Amino acid sequence: MLNSVTVRSFCLAVVMALGAGCAQHSGMMEEGLMQEGVATDPGSAQGTSWQWLSKTTPREMLEVAQPERYTLALQPDGRVQAQFDCNRGHGSYEISDGRLTIGPVATTMMVCLPGSLDAVYGQALEKVESFRVENGELLLGLEDEGGTLRFRAAP
Numbered sequence: 001m002l003n004s005v006t007v008r009s010f011c012l013a014v015v016m017a018l019g020a021g022c023a024q025h026s027g028m029m030e031e032g033l034m035q036e037g038v039a040t041d042p043g044s045a046q047g048t049s050w051q052w053l054s055k056t057t058p059r060e061m062l063e064v065a066q067p068e069r070y071t072l073a074l075q076p077d078g079r080v081q082a083q084f085d086c087n088r089g090h091g092s093y094e095i096s097d098g099r100l101t102i103g104p105v106a107t108t109m110m111v112c113l114p115g116s117l118d119a120v121y122g123q124a125l126e127k128v129e130s131f132r133v134e135n136g137e138l139l140l141g142l143e144d145e146g147g148t149l150r151f152r153a154a155p
Helices: 003-033 120-127
Strands: 048-058 060-063 070-074 080-086 086-096 099-109 130-136 137-142 147-153
Touching: 048 120, 070 120, 080 099, 080 120, 099 120, 120 130
Parallel strands: none
Antiparallel strands: 048 060, 048 070, 048 147, 070 080, 080 086, 086 099, 099 130, 130 137, 137 147
8 A cells, every 4th residue: 555655745746747749749749839930030920021910928818809900120230220101210229039128118109099009018028938830920028927919921
């Protein structure tokens, strides 16, 4: 008959082995994905005008009804240009393999129509910490919120 200490030890060993296997598998998956349509090199995100499609966090799912009113363009020289509904912005960004920080971004201060997402979009861009391009879409990871901004290339 097994005592509770032996069972706990066995369970702990199994959990640790599974965790190590998952971590190793996760790394292999990331490498595999990079070969199957996922890119984290800076050139994959630069030089394209991106239209904002959605913001997803553990607490909310926001779909953008008019993506063409919220754009983002990362120029290869470190300049960023953005459209915040009725406002325009420009500033700087830093990018490296999978990491992205945006700002500061100076914007015009027009008052957009009720229902505009200009402030939500601006605040979200300030929280960007990572990026990847997956299946033709730009995905920006948000710090603290564990969320993602999703973009498509402008037609």
